[in-house]
Amino acid sequence: MATRVAVSDGGNKKTSRVRVAVRLRPYMNKEDEKSEGPCVRGLDSQNLEIINWRNATETVKYHFDVFHGEQTTQQEVFLSSVKPILPHIFNGQNASVFAYGPTGAGKTHTMLGSSEQPGVIPRAVREVFKLVKAKDASDGWDYSIGMSYLEIYNEKVLDLLSPNSQDLPIREDKDKNILIPGLTHMNISKFADFDKHFVPATLNRTTASTKLNQRSSRSHAILLIKVVRTQQQLPHRQQTGKLYLVDLAGSEDNRRTGNQGIRLKESGAINLSLFTLSKVVDSLNSGTSVRVPYRDSKLTRLLQDSLGGSAHSVMITNIAPEYKYYFDTFSALNFAAKSKLIVNKPFTRETVAVVPVKRSREERETGGSGTEPQKKKHKEEKKSEHDASPSTRNHSSSDQSLMDRLIALEKRTMSSQDKERLAMLKEIKELKEKQRELESKAMLFSQLAGEKSITGQEPDFENKTTALRRKQSDATKPNKQQAVVQPLQVSQRQPLQQLLVVKKQSVCIKKKEETYSDLIEAPGGKENNTKSAWESQLDQSMVDQSKQKILQILNTGCLKELKSLQQIGDKKAKLILGWREIHGHFAKVEDLIQVEGMTEKRFSSFMKANIVSAMGK
Ligand SMILES: Nc1ncnc2c1ncn2[C@@H]1O[C@H](COP(=O)(O)OP(=O)(O)OP(=O)(O)O)[C@@H](O)[C@H]1O
Numbered sequence: 261m262a263t264r265v266a267v268s269d270g271g272n273k274k275t276s277r278v279r280v281a282v283r284l285r286p287y288m289n290k291e292d293e294k295s296e297g298p299c300v301r302g303l304d305s306q307n308l309e310i311i312n313w314r315n316a317t318e319t320v321k322y323h324f325d326v327f328h329g330e331q332t333t334q335q336e337v338f339l340s341s342v343k344p345i346l347p348h349i350f351n352g353q354n355a356s357v358f359a360y361g362p363t364g365a366g367k368t369h370t371m372l373g374s375s376e377q378p379g380v381i382p383r384a385v386r387e388v389f390k391l392v393k394a395k396d397a398s399d400g401w402d403y404s405i406g407m408s409y410l411e412i413y414n415e416k417v418l419d420l421l422s423p424n425s426q427d428l429p430i431r432e433d434k435d436k437n438i439l440i441p442g443l444t445h446m447n448i449s450k451f452a453d454f455d456k457h458f459v460p461a462t463l464n465r466t467t468a469s470t471k472l473n474q475r476s477s478r479s480h481a482i483l484l485i486k487v488v489r490t491q492q493q494l495p496h497r498q499q500t501g502k503l504y505l506v507d508l509a510g511s512e513d514n515r516r517t518g519n520q521g522i523r524l525k526e527s528g529a530i531n532l533s534l535f536t537l538s539k540v541v542d543s544l545n546s547g548t549s550v551r552v553p554y555r556d557s558k559l560t561r562l563l564q565d566s567l568g569g570s571a572h573s574v575m576i577t578n579i580a581p582e583y584k585y586y587f588d589t590f591s592a593l594n595f596a597a598k599s600k601l602i603v604n605k606p607f608t609r610e611t612v613a614v615v616p617v618k619r620s621r622e623e624r625e626t627g628g629s630g631t632e633p634q635k636k637k638h639k640e641e642k643k644s645e646h647d648a649s650p651s652t653r654n655h656s657s658s659d660q661s662l663m664d665r666l667i668a669l670e671k672r673t674m675s676s677q678d679k680e681r682l683a684m685l686k687e688i689k690e691l692k693e694k695q696r697e698l699e700s701k702a703m704l705f706s707q708l709a710g711e712k713s714i715t716g717q718e719p720d721f722e723n724k725t726t727a728l729r730r731k732q733s734d735a736t737k738p739n740k741q742q743a744v745v746q747p748l749q750v751s752q753r754q755p756l757q758q759l760l761v762v763k764k765q766s767v768c769i770k771k772k773e774e775t776y777s778d779l780i781e782a783p784g785g786k787e788n789n790t791k792s793a794w795e796s797q798l799d800q801s802m803v804d805q806s807k808q809k810i811l812q813i814l815n816t817g818c819l820k821e822l823k824s825l826q827q828i829g830d831k832k833a834k835l836i837l838g839w840r841e842i843h844g845h846f847a848k849v850e851d852l853i854q855v856e857g858m859t860e861k862r863f864s865s866f867m868k869a870n871i872v873s874a875m876g877k
Pocket residue numbers: 284285286361362363364365366367368369370473475476477478508509510511578
């Protein structure tokens with residue numbers, strides 16, 4: 261039996277770089293009910309700029325291998341981004357072209373196109389036949405071409421050429437070739453053969469209408485063109501080159517798609533596989549020998565032999581110019597920029613500075629003693645506030661000593677006499693006020709630091725252009741919660757439970773006769789309200805504070821830290837990481853509902869469990 265001959269292109273297996281092109285689709289008036297104009301535009305054949313959300317008089321610039329502007333034709337996209345990699349599949353090498361980007365940004369248009377404006381797929385297949393034809397019979401090889409077509413829908417591999425088939429397995433042979441036993445393979449000898457199978461099979465693809473795209477692809481569609489060439493003479497060497505042409509499902513923000521039920525489930529699977537794809541691309545481009553996480557999703561598992569190694573890959577990132585796509589565009593550009601090894605600091609989570617601050621011995625000792633005069637304590641807090649610069653200041657350290665003092669006082673009130681208790685309660689009240697004040701300052705500084713991080717650092721380009729401005733509109737402001745760029749997190753990471761102990765104590769003060777089980781049982785059994793009944797029994801400021809801390813873990817926690825939260829297991833933690841990778845940070849804890857499988861009920865239970873469990877300790 262013929263064996264495939266590995267052909268090295270001299271590249272390091274781990275450092276194969278994915279070429280990244282960005283295509284901006286034309287501005288569509290009907291997509292922009294508010295007539296706000298475009299928020300992104302091309303500068304030249306490699307650069308583009310997008311309005312800085314925090315300061316509409318500025319723009320942020322990006323650099324890519326290729327930028328295709330609104331006027332770029334299907335032919336131009338094909339010629340510059342796809343055609344150059346096709347000859348490799350005639351040498352037993354693999355290649356892949358995949359269209360990535362938000363829903364409605366033009367992936368299907370780019371890959372499939374229409375009969376008037378055929379996209380990458382029909383052009384690439386035509387080109388493959390053209391290349392075969394051009395091969396001189398005297399080159400000593402015979403060529404055969406075959407096709408397979410499948411979709412990955414909800415992490416199931418479905419054969420589009422045989423629509424009744426079930427989920428197909430993905431296997432790897434001893435030479436590390438990826439195989440799908442049972443997948444239909446059609447031999448095709450001319451373009452018309454391809455068309456005959458491809459067109460009806462495309463109709464089998466799962467699409468549905470969402471708020472953002474009437475005919476949105478709900479699956480990743482993968483067309484495989486296999487070129488096998490066999491030597492006419494002995495030893496009849498045989499080489500197989502594979503070309504994957506992939507129309508990915510759109511990355512989605514379900515707050516905007518309004519997805520629910522089945523659409524939400526699809527969306528979770530889509531986002532998870534895109535997240536894994538981004539990890540694979542990152543890890544390939546990092547050039548290190550870290551494990552490439554191909555196996556973490558069906559999509560990357562299937563593309564394993566055409567992403568990295570000697571494969572030639574092109575990612576076409578599709579973006580849309582309308583403001584309603586702003587945050588999706590921003591995420592897509594950041595993903596694409598990452599894929600291209602541009603470290604565009606203002607947009608990566610590296611800007612999230614978490615400064616670990618050790619409390620001094622004195623703070624530890626005095627914080628819990630309850631004997632230190634209040635005045636001196638306030639003075640010290642004020643001094644530390646003034647000493648620190650906004651960027652290095654850590655509000656949590658003073659927060660922490662305040663909390664320690666609160667805990668100590670609250671403990672002592674339990675055992676003290678009436679008169680002494682009254683004095684302590686007074687001090688507790690003052691400390692709580694101080695704490696709130698510090699929190700609001702911390703938030704203000706976080707925002708200021710975030711402002712600085714986006715406007716102050718322009719690592720790759722000097723940015724002076726102000727021409728691309730947002731049109732003034734009476735329309736309501738876009739939902740800030742969707743922002744991808746996060747303010748610097750200047751607060752110290754603290755274990756959730758440590759923070760919630762304070763809450764327990766404060767509850768004791770407020771409703772002393774209330775028992776632990778009172779807090780667990782939600783009167784009326786209603787869990788669906790944003791502010792649940794159990795929650796309303798607690799001091800609102802403390803609830804808010806706890807939410808803030810949970811939010812911090814959700815936004816900055818690693819897998820292990822996320823798993824330290826109640827009701828968050830390995831799978832959910834990974835889904836949260838995946839969500840974060842695609843959408844940026846959670847603007848508020850309630851956004852956790854956007855993560856796959858997190859219903860309102862589960863969210864309510866999650867919040868309750870995290871707060872109550874900490875109280876029980
Ligand atoms: N470059 C372009 N020129 C003209 N029209 C375009 C272009 N790109 C996209 N469109 C149009 O925009 C609409 C949305 O595009 P398309 O369906 O390709 O998006 P998509 O990214 O595949 O979305 P989804 O992920 O939801 O499937 C379509 O009507 C399409 O014809």
